[in-house]
Amino acid sequence: MHARCVTLPLLMFAVMFAANGAAQPAIQWTTNTVVVDSNTAQSSLTAVSRDGHVLVFNTSDARITGLSAGQILFLQDLGARRVLGTVRQGPVTAVATNAAALTDLIQDGTIQFPTNSHDPSILDSQDTDFGPGVDRLNGNVDNWQYEAKGSAGDGDPNNLSYSFKATKHVGTLDATVEGKGLLKNAGFSFMADIHGAKLQKLYFTAPVEGNLNVNWDAKTSGAENGIGERRLRLPTFFKEIFVANHLPFLYEISANILFIPGLGGRKDNVAGGFTVNYDGKGGFVMNSKGSSPIQEMKASTQSVEKVTSSALAPHGIVLAINAPKIAFSFGTGSFMEAVHSTVPTAIKNSKVADGFEPQLAKYLSKDIADFFRTEGGAYVQWVNEYDYTGSGPMSIVPNCTTTHFNLIASGGFDAKMLGVDGKGSVELFKTQSTKTEPDIAGCRVGSK
Numbered sequence: 001m002h003a004r005c006v007t008l009p010l011l012m013f014a015v016m017f018a019a020n021g022a023a024q025p026a027i028q029w030t031t032n033t034v035v036v037d038s039n040t041a042q043s044s045l046t047a048v049s050r051d052g053h054v055l056v057f058n059t060s061d062a063r064i065t066g067l068s069a070g071q072i073l074f075l076q077d078l079g080a081r082r083v084l085g086t087v088r089q090g091p092v093t094a095v096a097t098n099a100a101a102l103t104d105l106i107q108d109g110t111i112q113f114p115t116n117s118h119d120p121s122i123l124d125s126q127d128t129d130f131g132p133g134v135d136r137l138n139g140n141v142d143n144w145q146y147e148a149k150g151s152a153g154d155g156d157p158n159n160l161s162y163s164f165k166a167t168k169h170v171g172t173l174d175a176t177v178e179g180k181g182l183l184k185n186a187g188f189s190f191m192a193d194i195h196g197a198k199l200q201k202l203y204f205t206a207p208v209e210g211n212l213n214v215n216w217d218a219k220t221s222g223a224e225n226g227i228g229e230r231r232l233r234l235p236t237f238f239k240e241i242f243v244a245n246h247l248p249f250l251y252e253i254s255a256n257i258l259f260i261p262g263l264g265g266r267k268d269n270v271a272g273g274f275t276v277n278y279d280g281k282g283g284f285v286m287n288s289k290g291s292s293p294i295q296e297m298k299a300s301t302q303s304v305e306k307v308t309s310s311a312l313a314p315h316g317i318v319l320a321i322n323a324p325k326i327a328f329s330f331g332t333g334s335f336m337e338a339v340h341s342t343v344p345t346a347i348k349n350s351k352v353a354d355g356f357e358p359q360l361a362k363y364l365s366k367d368i369a370d371f372f373r374t375e376g377g378a379y380v381q382w383v384n385e386y387d388y389t390g391s392g393p394m395s396i397v398p399n400c401t402t403t404h405f406n407l408i409a410s411g412g413f414d415a416k417m418l419g420v421d422g423k424g425s426v427e428l429f430k431t432q433s434t435k436t437e438p439d440i441a442g443c444r445v446g447s448k
Contacts, residue, residue, distance in 0.1 A: 030072065030106065033072040033074050040063075042342055047351075051366065057093045103194055103418065107196070108196070111192045111244060147164065148255075162237035164179050171226075176218075179321060180213050185209060200288065208280065208282060212323055213273070215271070215273035218261035220263050221266070230259060241337050249328055250337050258319070261317050272307040276301055279297075282295065283411050283428075284413075294411075294428075299407045313392045314392055328378055384405075386406075402435070403434070407431045
């Protein structure tokens, strides 16, 4: 869900893709794959459920009407789905699906970005939630009210400036987390080499240079009753669909928040913040023998602000900001974006597809998204971990504070969707710091 003004960074990337050169080598599909050409796919797909797991077609094409469980349905330029079951009603075929791995549909071939081929292209993935000229996303989920924004940064079309603000009002608790960041030289390199329907090599790197400033606060107007859902997945600041060999991949820059305030008083008010600088690039190479990190990422803490607090009793804050997260994926997310770009009416007709779920319930086995991982692809990310505890003036040892701040860079891949074994993550960088005030023995008790 990005705005038109932030399409600039990757437009320059697209020019690099369109350089002169021969087309990518042809890909051999598995015998279990049913290939439906782009024109037929777009003309016959009439509805997609809100979560992307039910597809509805209006066609007599035998490739679709003859689908059976276990096959891989490859809709050119839209994506691939594993067929779980079908229901026929006259000319309409409803198909229960979940995500397919690259190795489910590719027998032999290599997918690579960037490339000097004419074949790769970028599709406009404008979201219907907002129109031309609107450059931010607002929403409400789990009592979180959020706003996210992205635009070309510092006048350089390869830079992305982003910001976010999330607030929550639950009972007597008010909490706010807001941030502003800059990602320079946005881009990535990706290669997946598959032979014999097995992944032989996966390569992914992304430059991560820039900065992030975060401020937070929490206060109570009565007995604190908890924050409820502590996590928030923010809308993406930037995303585009890249297509090669009729396979659409989704490139995203995004962020996630985890915030846990622990306030025990009726009128507590605490606030703080931090600023970090990032540099370098990170990623990994994975083959049949395992994965190796590409560890060129580094970061430094520019400042960790002293927490201001009016709390009289012991209190604490835990905050984790996953930003920026750079991902390149092939899964349900990329499928939904590609459909939205090319067959928007199928997304608008989601209620039609949702209506088939009861009939397809015995087949459906939906993919479950992981909060910090990318479904169906590879990623590089920074996680800023911050926790603060204060004893307050009413404690046995009054006015002690301890702040832990960790900077962690990691890369990973969705092992299941890439058809491989392994934990799917590598650590690329980590630094830790602890500060206790006042720095006396009584305050250091219990510190990490």
